[in-house]
Amino acid sequence: MNEKQLLNRVNQIFKEILEIEELSLNGKDQIIDIDGWDSLNHVKIILGIESEFNIRLKASEIFDIEIIDELIEAIKLKI
Secondary structure (H helix, E strand, O other): OOHHHHHHHHHHHHHHHHOOOOOOOOOOOEHHHOOOOOHHHHHHHHHHHHHHHOOOOOHHHHHHOOEHHHHHHHHHHHO
């Protein structure tokens, strides 16, 4: 799976959890600046990503993620 495909799948997870149909993420987006982002949605998004890709992210990996590209990279390392 290439980065564009990963980004599309991650974008879909964000859209579903944040309930924002017109959301269009790019790799440079700061996660905390995304509309609807809060600590509860953070947990839901991480769980959604883990479920979608059948992976487990360590707490240290999650805390280091600040932009979408870093999230994509963390997923790529696990799949």
